[in-house]
Amino acid sequence: MEKGGYIQxxxxxxxxxxxxxxxxxxxxSLIMMITDELAKSQNKTxxxxxxxxxxxIEVVWAQIKNEMALEMYTTDLDDVRGRGx
Numbered sequence: 001m002e003k004g005g006y007i008q009x010x011x012x013x014x015x016x017x018x019x020x021x022x023x024x025x026x027x028x029s030l031i032m033m034i035t036d037e038l039a040k041s042q043n044k045t046x047x048x049x050x051x052x053x054x055x056x057i058e059v060v061w062a063q064i065k066n067e068m069a070l071e072m073y074t075t076d077l078d079d080v081r082g083r084g085x
Contacts (some may be wrong), residue, residue, distance in 0.1 A: 007031070 007027045011018050018030055039046045049055050 007024065008018070008020075011027065011030070016030070016034065018027060022030070036046055049057075052058055
């Protein structure tokens, strides 16, 4: 399956019209537009997240994973064996 094929399959399964020449970014933009229209029809608002590196949730999660990795780091073979149990 070519890149973007799963998006095209999803759009087809939902009977949403799209141009066969659309690239992945255009297909995702179409989905976002449809999602916004659906939300608006239900008096809802879809809030987008900032890009990955600027997303506060991702920044905090990266710090947590980093701290956990540092705490788990050891050169003691017995300690490593104990963690696997």
